[in-house]
Amino acid sequence: xxxxxxxxxxxxxxxxxxxxxxxxxxxxxxxxxxxxxxxxxxxxxxxxxxxxxxxxxxxxxxxxxxxxxxxxxxxxxxxxxxxxxxxxxxxxxxxxxxxxxxxxxxxxxxxxxxxxxxxxxxxxxxxxxxxxxxxxxxxxxxxxxxxxxxxxxxxxxxxxxxxxxxxxxxxxxxxxxxxxxxxxxxxxxxxxxxxxxxxxxxxxxxxxxxxxxxxxxxxxxxxxxxxxxxxxxxxxxxxxxxxxxxxxxxxxxxxxxxxxxxxxxxxxxxxxxxxxxxxxxxxxxxxxxxxxxxxxxxxxxxxxxxxxxxxxxxxxxxxxxxxxxxxxxxxxxxxxxxxxxxxxxxxxxxxxxxxxxxxxxxxxxxxxxxxxxxxxxxxxxxxxxxxxxxxxxxxxxxxxxxxxxxxxxxxxxxxxxxxxxxxxxxxxxxxxxxxxxxxxxxxxxxxxxxxxxxxxxxxxxx
Numbered sequence: 001x002x003x004x005x006x007x008x009x010x011x012x013x014x015x016x017x018x019x020x021x022x023x024x025x026x027x028x029x030x031x032x033x034x035x036x037x038x039x040x041x042x043x044x045x046x047x048x049x050x051x052x053x054x055x056x057x058x059x060x061x062x063x064x065x066x067x068x069x070x071x072x073x074x075x076x077x078x079x080x081x082x083x084x085x086x087x088x089x090x091x092x093x094x095x096x097x098x099x100x101x102x103x104x105x106x107x108x109x110x111x112x113x114x115x116x117x118x119x120x121x122x123x124x125x126x127x128x129x130x131x132x133x134x135x136x137x138x139x140x141x142x143x144x145x146x147x148x149x150x151x152x153x154x155x156x157x158x159x160x161x162x163x164x165x166x167x168x169x170x171x172x173x174x175x176x177x178x179x180x181x182x183x184x185x186x187x188x189x190x191x192x193x194x195x196x197x198x199x200x201x202x203x204x205x206x207x208x209x210x211x212x213x214x215x216x217x218x219x220x221x222x223x224x225x226x227x228x229x230x231x232x233x234x235x236x237x238x239x240x241x242x243x244x245x246x247x248x249x250x251x252x253x254x255x256x257x258x259x260x261x262x263x264x265x266x267x268x269x270x271x272x273x274x275x276x277x278x279x280x281x282x283x284x285x286x287x288x289x290x291x292x293x294x295x296x297x298x299x300x301x302x303x304x305x306x307x308x309x310x311x312x313x314x315x316x317x318x319x320x321x322x323x324x325x326x327x328x329x330x331x332x333x334x335x336x337x338x339x340x341x342x343x344x345x346x347x348x349x350x351x352x353x354x355x356x357x358x359x360x361x362x363x364x365x366x367x368x369x370x371x372x373x374x375x376x377x378x379x380x381x382x383x384x385x386x387x388x389x390x391x392x393x394x395x396x397x398x399x400x401x402x403x404x405x406x407x408x409x410x411x412x413x414x415x416x417x418x419x420x421x422x423x424x425x426x427x428x429x430x431x432x433x434x435x436x437x438x439x440x441x442x443x444x445x446x447x448x449x450x451x452x453x454x455x456x457x458x459x460x461x462x
Contacts (some may be wrong), residue, residue, distance in 0.1 A: 001026050003435075006043040007050035007399070009412045013388040016412035020050065024395040028435030032391055046399060048429060049407070049415050051371075053118025053155075053396030054334045055378025055385045058237070058275050058296045058325025061105035061145065062126055065092055065462055067329055082243055082305045090175035094130055095461045101126065102144040107454040109152040110447060111332035113439050116428045118396040119378065119385040120154055121296075121325070123208050123237060123275070125161035125179045127189070132177030138185070139192050146193075146203060151446070153438035155396070157382040159208035159237050160193060162186045162223050164215050168253045179210070183219050187226050194230065202434060204383050206235035211242075212250045212258050217265065224266055235271055235383050237296070238262070241284075242276040242307055259284040268293050273381040275325065278308045285311055289320030294381040299340040301327035312345050316355045316373070323377025338370045338420045367417030394434045401429035 002025050010020025012033070021043060023032040037043050070088045073080055096104075105122075112120060127141050128134055137143070142160055149156035163179040166172040172180045181189065190205060197203040207227040209215045215223075227234050240258045241247050250258045259280055262268050270292035277295045280288065288295065297310055305328075315322060324337045331337060345354045355373075356364040372387070379385045386393040400407060400415065406423030407415055419427055431439035438444065 002031055004037055004039055004041070004043040005050075005397075006037060006045045008047050008402075009049045009415070011049070011051040011389065013390075018412060022050070022389060022395065022397070024435045026435075028394055028433075030389060030391050030393050030395050033389060046430075048402050049400040049412070050389070051116075051398050051400065051416075052375060052386055052389050053398050053431065053433065054116050054375065055119040055121070055323065055382045056112055056117045056325055056334060057121045057273060057294065057323040057378050057381040058298055058327050059108070059120055059122050060125075060328060061108045061122060062092075062096060062101050063089065063327070064104050064108045064329035065096075065458055069462055080306075082307060083245070085305055092461065093126060093175040093178055096126065098135070098140050098144050100457045100461055101141060102148050103450075103453040103457040105145055105148045106152060106450045108329055108332060109148060109154045110444050110450050112326070113152065113154055113431050113433075113444065114428060114442060115333040115335065115426060116398040116431065117332075117334055118155055118398070118431065118433050119157065119382050120149065121157045121159055121206075121235075121237065121273070121382050122149075123159050123161060125163050125208075125210055127160070127181065128178045130175075130178060132172075132180060139189055139196070142189070142193055143196070146197065146200075149203070150200070152444070152450075153433050153436065155202045155382075155384050155394075155433060157204040157206055157235060157384055158193065158197075159206045159235070160186070160189055161208040161210050162215055162219065163210040164219050165213070167213050168249055179214075183222050183226075186223065190227065191230065202384075204235070205231075206237065206383070208236070209238040211239040211246070212254065212261065213246060217254065217261075221265065233271070233383065235273065235381060237273040237275055237381070239275045240277055241274075241279045242302075244279055244308075247279050257281065257284060259288055263287050263291070270294075270321075270380055273323075276302060276307065276310075278302060278310050280311065285315055285320075286318055289315055289318035292321065294377045295320060295322040296325050296377075296381060297322055297337075297341060298325045298327035299337050299344060300330040303340060303344065304328070304330050309344050309348055310341075312341065313349070313354050321377045321380055322373060323381050324374045333426070334374060335420045338374060342366060342370060342421065363413075365414065365417050367414075367420040370420055371416045395432055396434065397432040398428055399430040400427045404429075
């Protein structure tokens with residue numbers, strides 16, 4: 001049995017339908033999209049703006065427990081940067097149990113849905129017990145995240161992370177031992193997860209290399225080759241060129257900058273997501289854009305850690321694919337991340353509308369371009385979700401409330417500008433994933449329990 005929704009304004013790749021009709025099958029897949037409805041039954045009428053669900057291409061859910069708890073100086077620090085912050089993260093890691101991770105992830109995933117995200121890439125590197133011993137079930141931590149996504153109603157691309165070393169030529173120590181696998185043990189984990197998720201259409205398993213600091217060239221190449229054998233379509237993600245120090249360390253050890261090394265040694269293509277990629281030279285940028293790889297930008301985390309600004313304008317003009325993640329969960333809103341991305345570049349370049357380009361004199365709206373780019377890059381990096389609400393795609397639908405302060409008085413032409421670059425009130429009212437309403441009037445059925453569990457955990461571990 002199908003259900004037809006009449007939506008006041010419906011986003012489409014080439015504009016808007018006002019109204020638009022979406023017919024959704026019982027399997028959660030869109031059957032038909034049209035500007036008119038001639039069926040036998042009344043359509044369900046929905047006011048507001050209907051847009052596709054967003055994809056978040058980079059998340060470390062457990063790091064939410066650190067938000068607001070590292071914003072200080074002292075303890076003899078000569079400077080404060082990613083490497084100092086990382087020590088605080090390790091102290092947190094030593095205290096977390098599987099139950100804790102599940103409770104923290106539940107709140108993070110809930111918030112993502114409430115901000116309009118329907119697909120998440122979770123870059124999962126917290127695998128083991130304190131000290132590095134395996135849990136009785138070596139896939140325990142990953143399976144907790146899968147169970148959380150299923151409970152909350154979020155589509156998940158899980159990326160278990162290969163992490164082998166504490167740095168280039170440095171053995172792992174302390175909390176890092178909870179992250180570490182041999183290549184063989186790691187591939188066994190990936191295969192176990194793939195077998196256990198084969199019947200879940202909302203779940204994909206990909207591969208992640210933590211970085212070229214934490215994985216040797218041989219380990220990286222072996223893991224990628226093995227993953228390609230298991231699943232030629234699997235997504236592959238890696239942290240890369242996040243800081244100037246990382247670039248220098250990799251260049252000194254491998255004789256090439258991080259993205260340069262990847263371009264020379266792996267088949268860098270549309271399956272790859274280069275997370276951060278903040279510090280690329282001109283050659284790396286041009287070749288990465290041409291490769292089809294997605295750059296995974298996490299603007300608020302990159303700002304909070306003082307990493308630097310990605311060369312967005314040059315990469316976008318080179319037709320490079322990029323998307324948005326929330327990384328350390330300073331924010332769980334893709335719209336807010338996009339605002340920081342655009343406004344950071346405006347500050348740097350001292351001009352407005354930095355990636356908008358008019359074609360044939362037509363208006364080019366920054367909000368629409370940012371939204372479309374994040375949607376396309378996220379869909380490619382996750383292997384899930386869609387760039388439009390179209391027949392054959394899962395019905396992942398977000399309804400924006402026209403009565404929210406942020407959108408008051410706006411129509412289809414400017415609604416995305418207002419959402420992404422305008423007010424601070426969240427206009428996401430209802431969220432559907434695969435034809436099922438998960439968020440109603442901004443609320444989730446389990447919200448109270450999720451918040452209570454999170455508070456209990458955070459008061460103990462933070």
